[in-house]
Amino acid sequence: MQLTGKVVIAQGGGPTAVINQSMVGAVLESRKFPQITRVYGAINGVEGIVNEQFMDLSQETTNNLEKVAATPASGLLSTRVKPDEKYCEEIFKVMKAHDVRYFFYIGGNDSSDTVRIVNDYAKASHYDFRAIHIPKTIDNDLMLNDHTPGYGSAARYVSEAFIGINQDTRALPGVYIAVIMGRHAGFLTAAASMAKKYEDDGPHLIYVPERPFIVDDFLADVKEQYEKHGRCVIAVSEGIEDENHVSIAAKLSKNVEVDAHGNIQLSGSGALGDMLSNLIKERLGIGRVRADTLGYAQRNFIGSISNVDQIEAREVGEKAAQYALLYNRDGSVVMDRVGDYAVDYRLVDIAEIAGKTKTMPAEFLNARGNNVTDAFKNYLRPLLGTNYPTAHRLRAPMVEKILKK
Amino acid sequence: MQLTGKVVIAQGGGPTAVINQSMVGAVLESRKFPQITRVYGAINGVEGIVNEQFMDLSQETTNNLEKVAATPASGLLSTRVKPDEKYCEEIFKVMKAHDVRYFFYIGGNDSSDTVRIVNDYAKASHYDFRAIHIPKTIDNDLMLNDHTPGYGSAARYVSEAFIGINQDTRALPGVYIAVIMGRHAGFLTAAASMAKKYEDDGPHLIYVPERPFIVDDFLADVKEQYEKHGRCVIAVSEGIEDENHVSIAAKLSKNVEVDAHGNIQLSGSGALGDMLSNLIKERLGIGRVRADTLGYAQRNFIGSISNVDQIEAREVGEKAAQYALLYNRDGSVVMDRVGDYAVDYRLVDIAEIAGKTKTMPAEFLNARGNNVTDAFKNYLRPLLGTNYPTAHRLRAPMVEKILKK
Numbered sequence: 188m189q190l191t192g193k194v195v196i197a198q199g200g201g202p203t204a205v206i207n208q209s210m211v212g213a214v215l216e217s218r219k220f221p222q223i224t225r226v227y228g229a230i231n232g233v234e235g236i237v238n239e240q241f242m243d244l245s246q247e248t249t250n251n252l253e254k255v256a257a258t259p260a261s262g263l264l265s266t267r268v269k270p271d272e273k274y275c276e277e278i279f280k281v282m283k284a285h286d287v288r289y290f291f292y293i294g295g296n297d298s299s300d301t302v303r304i305v306n307d308y309a310k311a312s313h314y315d316f317r318a319i320h321i322p323k324t325i326d327n328d329l330m331l332n333d334h335t336p337g338y339g340s341a342a343r344y345v346s347e348a349f350i351g352i353n354q355d356t357r358a359l360p361g362v363y364i365a366v367i368m369g370r371h372a373g374f375l376t377a378a379a380s381m382a383k384k385y386e387d388d389g390p391h392l393i394y395v396p397e398r399p400f401i402v403d404d405f406l407a408d409v410k411e412q413y414e415k416h417g418r419c420v421i422a423v424s425e426g427i428e429d430e431n432h433v434s435i436a437a438k439l440s441k442n443v444e445v446d447a448h449g450n451i452q453l454s455g456s457g458a459l460g461d462m463l464s465n466l467i468k469e470r471l472g473i474g475r476v477r478a479d480t481l482g483y484a485q486r487n488f489i490g491s492i493s494n495v496d497q498i499e500a501r502e503v504g505e506k507a508a509q510y511a512l513l514y515n516r517d518g519s520v521v522m523d524r525v526g527d528y529a530v531d532y533r534l535v536d537i538a539e540i541a542g543k544t545k546t547m548p549a550e551f552l553n554a555r556g557n558n559v560t561d562a563f564k565n566y567l568r569p570l571l572g573t574n575y576p577t578a579h580r581l582r583a584p585m586v587e588k589i590l591k592k
Numbered sequence: 593m594q595l596t597g598k599v600v601i602a603q604g605g606g607p608t609a610v611i612n613q614s615m616v617g618a619v620l621e622s623r624k625f626p627q628i629t630r631v632y633g634a635i636n637g638v639e640g641i642v643n644e645q646f647m648d649l650s651q652e653t654t655n656n657l658e659k660v661a662a663t664p665a666s667g668l669l670s671t672r673v674k675p676d677e678k679y680c681e682e683i684f685k686v687m688k689a690h691d692v693r694y695f696f697y698i699g700g701n702d703s704s705d706t707v708r709i710v711n712d713y714a715k716a717s718h719y720d721f722r723a724i725h726i727p728k729t730i731d732n733d734l735m736l737n738d739h740t741p742g743y744g745s746a747a748r749y750v751s752e753a754f755i756g757i758n759q760d761t762r763a764l765p766g767v768y769i770a771v772i773m774g775r776h777a778g779f780l781t782a783a784a785s786m787a788k789k790y791e792d793d794g795p796h797l798i799y800v801p802e803r804p805f806i807v808d809d810f811l812a813d814v815k816e817q818y819e820k821h822g823r824c825v826i827a828v829s830e831g832i833e834d835e836n837h838v839s840i841a842a843k844l845s846k847n848v849e850v851d852a853h854g855n856i857q858l859s860g861s862g863a864l865g866d867m868l869s870n871l872i873k874e875r876l877g878i879g880r881v882r883a884d885t886l887g888y889a890q891r892n893f894i895g896s897i898s899n900v901d902q903i904e905a906r907e908v909g910e911k912a913a914q915y916a917l918l919y920n921r922d923g924s925v926v927m928d929r930v931g932d933y934a935v936d937y938r939l940v941d942i943a944e945i946a947g948k949t950k951t952m953p954a955e956f957l958n959a960r961g962n963n964v965t966d967a968f969k970n971y972l973r974p975l976l977g978t979n980y981p982t983a984h985r986l987r988a989p990m991v992e993k994i995l996k997k
Contacts, residue, residue, distance in 0.1 A: 202763050204756070227991060241991040254984035260759030262986050267764065284994040344895070351609070351892030354665030358607050359672065363888070456869070457862010457885055464861070479887030480862055483768070487756030489981045490749070491895030576894045579659035581667050583652040586632060588644040589689040 189515065190315055191222045192288030194508075195236065196244070197229035198323075199298035200267070202260035203337025204344075204492045205500035206293055206323050210263060211256035212504025213291045213321065214244050220512045227287070232266030232294075233301060237277045241285070256501070259487035261293075270301055275308040282316065289317050289511050293504070295324035295335075296542055299519055303541040306517055317511040320519040320537055321503050325486045327374035330543045331535055333524040336503055337486070339496030339570035341368075342378035344488045345422075346571065348481060349382030350578050353389040353420055360418040361475030362409060362467055363389070366460040368485050370426040372546045373397050375485070378567060379422035380559045384578060389420025396426040397547045398556030400435055405463075406470050408557050413473060425459060425480075435459060456480070493572035499530060506532045528569035594920065595720055596627045597693030599913075600641065601649070602634035603728075604703035605672070607665035608742025609749075609897045610905035611698055611728050615668060616661035617909025618696045618726065619649050625917045632692070637671030637699075638706060642682045646690070661906070664892035675706055680713040687721065694722050694916050698909070700729035700740075701947055704924055708946040711922055722916040725924040725942055726908050730891045732779035735948045736940055738929040739779075741908055742891070744901030744975035746773075747783035749893045750827075751976065753886060754787030755983050758794040758825055765823035766880030767814060767872055768794070771865040773890050775831040777951045778802050780890070783972060784827035785964045789983060794825025796963075801831040802952045803961030805840055810868075811875050813962050818878060830864060830885075840864060861885070898977035904935060911937040933974035 194217045198206055210228070217226045228242040229235035242263070244252075255262045270278065282290070292302045302320040309316040322329050325341035345367055356363045367376040373395020380393060391412040394400055412419040427435045436459040460478030467476045503520045510516045518534040519541075525531045551563035599622045603611055615633070622631045633647040634640035647668070649657075660667045675683065687695070697707045707725040714721040727734050730746035750772055761768045772781040778800020785798060796817040799805055817824040832840045841864040865883030872881045908925045915921045923939040924946075930936045956968035 198763070202760050225991075228986065228988075239991070239993040239995060239997075242986060242988045243991050244986070244988050247986060247988040251984060251987060255986055257981075258759065258983045258985075259756045261763040262759075265763040281995060285991070347895040348889040348893060350894045351664045352888050354663065354667075355607050355888050355892050358603070358666040358670040365887070456883065457866050461862050477888065478861065479885060479889070481887070481889070482770075482884030483757050483760055483882065484753040484884070484886070484889075487760045488753060488895075489755045489983070490752040490893075576662075578663045578894070579656065580663075581633065581647060581649070581652060581660055582656060583633075583647045583649050586630075586644070586646040586648050586690070590644060590686060592644075 189222045189512070190288040190317065192224060192286045194223055194226045194289040194291065195229050195241070195287045196226065196263070196291045197232045197235060197293070198261040198263045198265050199232040199292060199294035199301060200265060201295070201325070202265060202487050203323050203325050204259040204340035204487055204489070205336055205496050206260070207258055207262045208256045208497050208500035209293045209321050209323060209336060209504035211252045212501040213508045214252060215249070216505045216508035217512065218245060223512070224286070228263045231264045232268065233270055233274070233278060234266045234268055236281050237274065239281055259489050259492070269297060270304055275305055278305055279308060279312055279314060283314065288315065291319050291321055291507050293321040293323050295326065296329055296540065296544060299537060300541040303537045306537060317515060317517055319507045319511050319517060320540060321507045322520060322522070323500070325375055326369055326372050328372035328544045328546065330540050330545050331521045333522055333530065334570055335522070336496060336500035338374060339493035339572065340491070341375055341485050342567060343493045343571045343575065344485055344491045345375055345378045345481065346381035347491050347576065349379040349390055349420070349422065350576065353382050354578055356389060356418045356420050361477060362413060362419045362421070362473055364421045364423060364460055364463050364478040366423050366425050366478065366480040368481070369396065369424040371396050371544050373424045374547060376422050376424040377547065377551065377559045377563055380564060381567060381571065385580065387416050390422045391416065391419050392421045393558050394423045394427050395547060395552065396424050396428055397552060399430040400427040401430065402466065406466070409467055410471055423463065493570060495570055495572045503532060510534045594627045594917070595693040595722065596629065597691045598629055599631045599694040599696065600634050600646070600692045601631065601668070601696045602637045602640060602698070603666035603668045603670050604637040604697060604699035604706060605670060606700070606730070607670060607892050608728050608730050609664040609745035609892055609894070610741055610901050611665070612663055612667045613661045613902050613905035614698045614726050614728060614741060614909035616657045617906040618913045619657060620654070621910045621913035622917065623650060628917070629691070633668045636669045637673065638675055638679070638683060639671045639673055641686050642679065644686055664894050664897070674702060675709055680710055683710060684713060684717055684719060688719060693720065696724050696726055696912050698726040698728050700731065701734055701945065701949060704942060704945045705947040707924070708942045711942060722920060722922055724912045724916050724922060725945060726912045727925060727927070728905070730780055731774055731777050733777035733949045733951065735945050735950050736926045738927055738935065739975055740927070741901060741905035743779060744898035744977065745896070746780055746890050747972060748898045748976045748980065749890055749896045750780055750783045750886065751786035752896050752981065754784040754795055754825070754827065755981065758787050759983055761794060761823045761825050766882060767818060767824045767826070767878055769826045769828060769865055769868050769883040771828050771830050771883065771885040773886070774801065774829040776801050776949050778829045779952060781827050781829040782952065782956065782964045782968055785969060786972060786976065790985065792821050795827045796821065796824050797826045798963050799828045799832050800952060800957065801829050801833055802957060804835040805832040806835065807871065811871070814872055815876055828868065898975060900975055900977045908937060915939045
């Protein structure tokens with residue numbers, strides 16, 4: 188019943204801070220099974236398979252695997268290639284030639300779609316083969332998963348950035364905007380909310396792609412918060428859209444860049460933040476307005492990785508190997524929340540995950556669509572890890588004035 | 593000989609991740625001296641003095657002071673106000689009214705200039721008064737200091753960001769630019785160099801304000817590195833200037849914003865990064881070019897504070913109190929490197945620090961002006977703290993190809 192042959196593990200799409208935990212989990216678990224002749228890593232995702240760029244991870248030391256597991260961003264390198272029928276044919280020529288019988292692909296919804304296509308092709312070719320998708324994405328937008336490996340660490344980075352930014356804008360007031368990754372789902376932007384400890388702390392406003400971004404409403408919100416607190420800290424998703432579902436960033440961009448999956452480039456440019464900043468200066472007449480685009484540090488910052496995220500990422504990799512090698516099954520590993528706080532794993536049909544996008548449920552967003560609810564904060568809190576920092580304020584009494592000018 | 597009266601502590605200019613360590617060091621030390629009737633914190637720097645906004649830190653708990661010390665960004669809030677003669681007169685009316693005899697101002701070179709003006713005014717008014725400048729700045733640009741409190745933590749943040757960014761661009765190649773804070777001095781930008789572990793790691797190019805930024809040279813450098821490595825990771829100071837000392841960012845900016853010290857706004861906008869990114873796309877024809885502006889997280893990120901920086905920031909605050917309260921002296925606390933690695937402190941005349949800027953010495957920059965030397969790395973290494981992370985790579989052998997297409 189168990190297939191004898193090789194394992195290939197690959198990583199696709201944007202990296203995360205814990206994607207190598209999943210890779211190492213799958214490698215270490217696969218190496219325990221006697222029917223596995225070798226464990227290969229494909230370099231640059233499916234490109235590495237087609238080009239026969241395999242690293243023999245059966246010859247990697249356990250120590251170095253553990254060190255790589257703690258290192259952010261795909262250790263096997265990545266790709267944005269989305270295989271079509273022709274590409275899959277090439278993949279199978281290589282799989283057969285190398286006697287590969289198990290394929291573990293770590294990625295988001297685009298990568299899960301790749302696993303689905305490759306697996307359909309295997310079935311159609313009557314090649315005996317198990318393919319499992321291992322979830323990862325900082326966007327937290329995979330169907331069925333309570334949350335995805337990579338999200339907790341990115342969320343921790345964003346919220347830690349806002350802890351400092353909130354203190355900074357208390358010290359030197361003004362309006363501050365941070366543009367955060369998230370094309371269709373606002374989960375990562377919403378994580379900024381965890382920086383708010385005291386009533387007047389920021390972020391004061393949070394805008395996500397799930398709700399239409401109306402410029403006049405936005406300006407009214409900013410004015411209200413600025414008048415109330417003397418400052419305003421704002422978190423905005425890069426993927427915010429107007430009421431007609433037109434991306435606000437795309438409206439601005441002169442040279443729109445599109446990838447193989449048809450996605451417009453949103454990250455790696457300060458255009459959206461600068462536009463919002465100018466809008467506030469011009470329409471509200473506020474002098475000190477600053478906009479940062481948090482950028483690539485969000486998905487791979489080594490200094491604020493969630494230990495809960497690390498453990499879960501390791502486990503989804505291990506579970507993928509167990510489902511394939513012990514149970515001879517295909518599919519996508521899904522993470523369920525089964526306690527407060529505990530998780531468990533199951534394998535689902537890849538078609539339930541592939542190419543679909545989960546967005547924030549309505550209960551996580553307030554009625555006006557400019558902030559999150561406590562339900563969201565309760566959802567996120569355990570994912571940030573066990574030693575999450577918090578900001579403290581002086582609270583001594585003020586001195587009575589003498590000159591009273 | 594020892595003056596009986598109150599202490600006022602204030603914080604000025606841009607926050608750092610450890611500026612509250614210095615504040616708490618000065619508060620805790622001042623509270624030990626019997627001649628000190630109260631320890632006040634001025635809210636919003638010198639503005640708080642003029643407006644009699646004092647918090648009575650003699651009534652703050654030691655626990656809360658320690659918690660605030662570990663929190664980034666000025667706990668007493670900050671200001672960009674630079675006092676003139678009239679303003680100093682107002683300051684002294686308040687100082688006299690409250691019987692303030694000691695003034696500790698934590699800040700950079702603009703703030704040290706404030707201390708100098710205030711102290712000159714005190715002498716001219718025959719008011720018996722001790723004023724000490726406590727150094728802080730992420731820019732590391734204060735004269736005489738080997739380095740300044742705040743720099744180590746900001747440097748650690750920048751280098752940790754580049755560890756992830758370097759891995760990210762290995763996984764998904766292209767050109768990546770990060771614009772880093774630093775108006776006149778390139779120390780913080782140069783910190784990106786610590787992310788380079790292996791020969792082909794980024795950052796591959798580093799541009800600082802100390803050397804003229806020549807567009808054609810820049811493009812030739814990028815082309816060379818991109819052809820060599822298939823990718824290019826670049827660190828650029830926000831303050832880079834052309835051969836005529838004209839700021840590259842200011843050339844681009846339509847609405848130039850100028851603060852009370854005559855400084856042009858450089859941070860809080862993605863304009864410089866986007867311009868350099870477009871230049872590479874257009875002139876070199878490289879498709880995937882991304883630019884991030886690291887932004888305000890650099891100076892107040894709670895997740896990657898250097899423990900060495902924390903200790904030193906605490907010590908400069910303590911030493912300031914000791915110089916004033918034990919020795920009845922004025923001046924600026926300076927940090928010397930006295931071992932490999934050890935520091936010691938001394939007090940210098942404020943005029944030696946005030947309004948001056950230290951830049952990177954020639955031995956820290958390579959001949960072409962597009963990278964740092966090992967001398968710089970040896971200088972920076974101990975400042976990053978004792979548990980600095982490092983990235984690891986897989987190093988198993990590649991598998992021989994079978995199909996060899």
